[in-house]
Amino acid sequence: xxxxxxxxxxxxxxxxxxxxxxxxxxxxxxxxxxxxxxxxxxxxxxxxxxxxxxxxxxxxxxxxxxxxxxxxxxxxxxxxxxxxxxxxxxxxxxxxxxxxxxxxxxxxxxxxxxxxxxxxxxxxxxxxxxxxxxxxxxxxxxxxxxxxxxxxxxxxxxxxxxxxxxxxxxxxxxxxxxxxxxxxxxxxxxxxxxxxxxxxxxxxxxxxxxx
Amino acid sequence: xxxxxxxxxxxxxxxxxxxxxxxxxxxxxxxxxxxxxxxxxxxxxxxxxxxxxxxxxxxxxxxxxxxxxxxxxxxxxxxxxxxxxxxxxxxxxxxxxxxxxxxxxxxxxxxxxxxxxxxxxx
Numbered sequence: 001x002x003x004x005x006x007x008x009x010x011x012x013x014x015x016x017x018x019x020x021x022x023x024x025x026x027x028x029x030x031x032x033x034x035x036x037x038x039x040x041x042x043x044x045x046x047x048x049x050x051x052x053x054x055x056x057x058x059x060x061x062x063x064x065x066x067x068x069x070x071x072x073x074x075x076x077x078x079x080x081x082x083x084x085x086x087x088x089x090x091x092x093x094x095x096x097x098x099x100x101x102x103x104x105x106x107x108x109x110x111x112x113x114x115x116x117x118x119x120x121x122x123x124x125x126x127x128x129x130x131x132x133x134x135x136x137x138x139x140x141x142x143x144x145x146x147x148x149x150x151x152x153x154x155x156x157x158x159x160x161x162x163x164x165x166x167x168x169x170x171x172x173x174x175x176x177x178x179x180x181x182x183x184x185x186x187x188x189x190x191x192x193x194x195x196x197x198x199x200x201x202x203x204x205x206x207x208x209x210x211x
Numbered sequence: 212x213x214x215x216x217x218x219x220x221x222x223x224x225x226x227x228x229x230x231x232x233x234x235x236x237x238x239x240x241x242x243x244x245x246x247x248x249x250x251x252x253x254x255x256x257x258x259x260x261x262x263x264x265x266x267x268x269x270x271x272x273x274x275x276x277x278x279x280x281x282x283x284x285x286x287x288x289x290x291x292x293x294x295x296x297x298x299x300x301x302x303x304x305x306x307x308x309x310x311x312x313x314x315x316x317x318x319x320x321x322x323x324x325x326x327x328x329x330x331x332x333x
Contacts, residue, residue, distance in 0.1 A: 025227070026225075026226055026227050027226050027227075027294070028226050028227055028228070029224045029225070029226035029227065029228055030226075031226060031294050032224070032225045032226035033224060033226070034298075035297055035298060035301075038298050038301060038302075039301055042301055042302065042304070042305035043305075045305055045309060046305060046308050046309060046312070049308065049309035049312040049313050050312055052313055053312050053313045053315075053316035053317065054316070056313060056316065056317050057316055057317060057320045074254065074257075074258070078250075078254055081250055082247070082250075085243065085246055085247060085250065086243070088243075088282075088286055089239055089240075089242075089243040092234075092239040092242075092286055093236065093239060096234065096235075096236060096239070179228065180224070183224070190287060193282060193286040193287050194287070196282060196286070197279050197282050197283070200275050200278050200279055200282070201275060201279075203250075203253070204253060204271050204272070204274070204275040205275075208253055208254065208256075208257035208271050209257070209268055209271060211257070
């Protein structure tokens with residue numbers, strides 16, 4: 001009975017039908033792939049939430065050592081934030097160029113994204129090195145352990161994102177923009193935007209509330 | 212068997228092949244503008260007396276949530292469309308877990324701190 005009903009269904013289904021709600025046939029590959037990657041990103045967010053919780057709990061435990069207000073340079077944090085925000089923007093423009101099958105434009109935006117992400121990492125690494133030099137390394141206090149773990153994990157994510165970007169650009173140069181490469185690129189841009197969201201939490205909780 | 216390697220790889224990915232309408236440059240530019248405004252607002256609120264001092268953390272949290280919303284809608288293209296339904300449900304679950312982990316930890320540890328005896332009595 002059910003099978004017969006399906007067989008009699010019109011061959012052309014209106015695209016207005018809500019696929020995500022079970023009608024209208026299978027979703028397109030890029031929707032399915034992006035959904036799987038979105039689940040990965042959410043699990044990454046759950047991991048970050050544990051680090052945020054640890055920082056929120058330990059932020060007052062300075063053990064007589066330096067506090068955030070003494071250590072943080074908000075001007076640098078603002079520059080870092082702008083670097084990451086602009087790199088998110090150029091990453092989005094790069095993804096759009098790739099979708100419109102303009103590989104040269106994509107590579108240009110990818111270079112911008114890489115430079116801005118690398119600038120972010122450079123400022124962060126310089127700050128970390130300066131803090132360790134002042135004797136405010138991760139082993140100084142519970143506050144600093146939580147700080148270096150949270151901000152450092154975000155930094156490692158940015159660094160691995162940059163490595164993945166180099167790999168993607170190499171793929172685009174070698175293979176052009178077939179559907180599979182385009183989907184990888186889409187997933188990468190989801191990852192990069194998600195890192196920016198984590199950074200919003202970092203600069204709000206760590207730097208602005210503690211600085 | 213005449214398919215190229217690339218095509219065979221494609222076939223294993225679930226879903227149908229289809230050209231999708233893409234987001235626009237305008238969406239990213241609007242998102243960037245809003246995000247920069249909210250970031251600057253956050254820094255101003257934290258560094259000045261524009262807000263009543265005890266209200267500053269609340270103001271910062273509100274601004275952060277607003278900026279996260281801007282990122283989700285304009286950069287990650289999470290909308291009210293049918294293609295976003297599953298992503299939004301997954302996001303809702305993720306937000307629940309994140310909230311439980313952070314708020315639960317802070318709550319429990321604050322409770323423990325207030326119940327613990329002072330370490331050294333003068």
